[in-house]
Amino acid sequence: MKIKIERIEENFARVLEHSSLENGIQRFSYSVEDLAVRAILLEQLEELGLEIRLDGVGNLFASYNPLESNKRPILIGSHIDTVPDGGKFDGLTGVLCSLEVIQTMIDEQIQPQIPIVFVVFAEEEGSNFGTTMLGSKYWKGQLNEEDLNVLKNKDGRTALSVIQEAGFDPSNRECSFTSMNPAAMIELHVEQGGILEEKNLDIGVVTKIIGMNSYEITIHGTSNHAGSTPMHLRKDPLLPAAELILYVESLPNTYGSDLAVATVGKILAKPNGSNVISSEVSFTVDIRDTSKLGIESMSLALQRKVGELCKPKAFDYQIELVGKSDPVALSSSIIQVMESRLKLENIPYHKMPSGAVHDCAILADAIDVGMIFLPSKGGISHSPDEYTSMEAIEQGAQLLFDCVKELAG
């Protein structure tokens, strides 16, 4: 039983008709583009006769076979929202492959023992309110109405009011993680890194979601005129910041596992004038590893180094932990099912951690979770240039179908 890649391709085309591609896609949750793509999906889900539900923030569930309390369903799906100037494949690939899995099941008149629930989580990228995986966190019960009333978009509007205006009622908890009581979720997603391409493979079997500590560091110096302040009278906070940027790059190799990464992605100097010595410099440090120990070792080394570098000239500084997530192990039984299918079909693959956090990771402390990765050309992600081949998508969708079929009996 083969999934039909032509149908996935057609759906990509249909969705992208509603996306402004020039400077990348701006398909934020609750936007006009988001609504247009939801309409395309809903039309097909209705044609397939699925049982459709929307929860209080617009997470979309469509069940093949009715949800019954004694049959714990399997979730398949991902998200359709993008980052600003996003690409065509992040999120959408998993959604269209999951839809194809259900279409193939119906075509082939497969009657699973348990319901298969197609899911589209809202606001995964955090493009509206700065909080990633907002939809899955809400559904799981990690975010409530009050939290949504605190989060704001760029225009200063609360998440609560934007979501209510889109026609959803966050106080309505009828359709929750607890009430659906799923047994498992499998998410197919593009890798967003270059490992599979480097290994020339089309399939990644994800073993873990790596954990993260995210810091914001601010170093305070003394602003002054760049022309009239002699070098020996300066207290320029950009200098310890530059040393730290270089030190951060050395952290994974010294203190982390082979898979550890550390990044300074954001830097802001004040007042940021070409002829002014900075008064303060802020920058972020994003530290990730597959083990808690690795994350903690790198974090400690970072904190020690900030102190060391700021001491000689007595720079004031702050280190704030602004984000934290522990590494999550994915389901060994789902990994086993994936591996046996791949071996049976003689498809080479790579077992690997995910460096990014995904919707399914939010559920992984409570249910079995599996992830299939597809290669990202050049490792490029969150960019109009991201690309994943239809050949890889076909193999991924087929693996998803085979796993769901096996797990659903």
Next chain:
Amino acid sequence: MKIKIERIEENFARVLEHSSLENGIQRFSYSVEDLAVRAILLEQLEELGLEIRLDGVGNLFASYNPLESNKRPILIGSHIDTVPDGGKFDGLTGVLCSLEVIQTMIDEQIQPQIPIVFVVFAEEEGSNFGTTMLGSKYWKGQLNEEDLNVLKNKDGRTALSVIQEAGFDPSNRECSFTSMNPAAMIELHVEQGGILEEKNLDIGVVTKIIGMNSYEITIHGTSNHAGSTPMHLRKDPLLPAAELILYVESLPNTYGSDLAVATVGKILAKPNGSNVISSEVSFTVDIRDTSKLGIESMSLALQRKVGELCKPKAFDYQIELVGKSDPVALSSSIIQVMESRLKLENIPYHKMPSGAVHDCAILADAIDVGMIFLPSKGGISHSPDEYTSMEAIEQGAQLLFDCVKELAG
């Protein structure tokens, strides 16, 4: 004959009544605050019976003794505009001391042989249109109407239209440097550095305006997800940028004179997200020295280092020279007059270059120019925290008076 510091203090108070002091002063040329301070000055200039002229961009001239073609005047003055979040002393100190010099001359019924022209140059700080010393450059003939039609403020409005709306006509060249044909200018200004404070002195005699090369460097890398991109597959442009920031700090000591300085004051990472490896990093390098050789040696070393650092990972880069001014020697005869006065009065002083460029430097290739510096507390400048004591201001104003009296015969 003594200047009256109380009168200068009163004028400071009068001006600062019209300044919002909370987050620093925002007295940009052509703003409401600028007009209010001009009104205060004009009232006093009229009371003193001076001959007042405004040129095509609002530079203000007030002559004690009528301007006559056979008597080349001496200019004294500075500017009243501030940087964003500026302080109380930059510019304004020189303006109020110069006004006091003329008031004292009138009080003392001194009749100079040549006209003394009080001047307030417009738009010195470049706060509106990003071009510093716009007023003096226009007056000197270095900027014309066409240039003003290219320069734009933050709202996209041209300098030409803003200046016209303020009631000036840049095409009117009746009052120009050529027509006034001055013999000299003396500008009193706060040091904007910490040298006088370090030496515990109240007076600096400026010998040179140091020259500058200002660069904008952009390094292009590959943007990617900070979680899912292994360290060895990265091309992060922030890393060579950080090495260059540290290298720039070493340039003056290695290639410049004792007075050389080099600064990275502005840095912009794209897309500047905490979980994204940068696609490109731009930063400025401001290199200054008292000799052309020093500036050129540092500039060459910088360019060589950028190439060296970008080579291993084949980073693309651009180096653009965005600003350039040669070192300017100030008038040795004016310096001599200042020094003999200071020695006569037994006032300790320091001969020093100016690390910042000032309005008077624009005129220094054509006429005799002198500068008096007063100490900036903590070397702080372009900040609400800048401070110069009234004791220093009194000594500075007196020196200015004595020099003008001697030079004007």
